[in-house]
Amino acid sequence: MAFDRLTCPACGATVRNYRNPIPTVDVIIELNGRMVLIERRNPPYGWALPGGFVDYGETLEQAAIREAREETSLEIYDLKLLGCYSDPARDRRIHTITTVFVAQGSGIPHAADDAVNLQLFTTDHLPTNLCFDHGAILQDYLRKAQRVSG
Template structure:
């Protein structure tokens, strides 16, 4: 094999549940728009530690990780790089305050999501809201398997 290895970059996203809804941030850097808080995993860092760190850095909230939603890895999910994200669910108390690379932060419900949502976050949030409404996780993710020809 010749040339450098090219591997996807690991990231995390954290759907933070607070009173009144979930926390989203408005991005300060391109691509501009609203996003689930998250970011790149540092070398030597676990995805769980990264999730807690990124949540704190972007929203000023101390989170408690409660569940794992799914791992999203479509090569086109991030226009900048091929990334894969581990999406965690978390709880926190208080109101988010934008920090680090977040321009703004807010709390939103399923009917009041801001636009535009960047990356594949609209699809992730659709899965999340289905899961929270009681749809079986297996049924939700069989759709992902089918799009990859894995069913």
């Protein structure tokens, strides 16, 4: 188990500081037959699914709705779980575990917060410079969509 040792400021005892993966959410937003992707304002740069870190006291669903609104200005609804992705190398900055939802979007998309740009993409014209493991996530999404429609 990976941990560091800390000194308790109150009593001086040595305590363990456990390092755990950080929970995040990502959302595949379907809007008018296309998917919403954001171009990241911060490193790592490139195109990504809207998403981010889960705040303390927040459910995964609440975090997905908040992050979608913050980054795309869209309201989302009809959230469905696509899956969870936990490869320790999925984010080179820190070990994260993401829960990915698929949702419908409503409103006028506009890049905000951590997004410098936003575009709607069809499934056959996705950008090649996707961040994190979002390429693999989108491939899973497309495979699942094919099974449902086929």
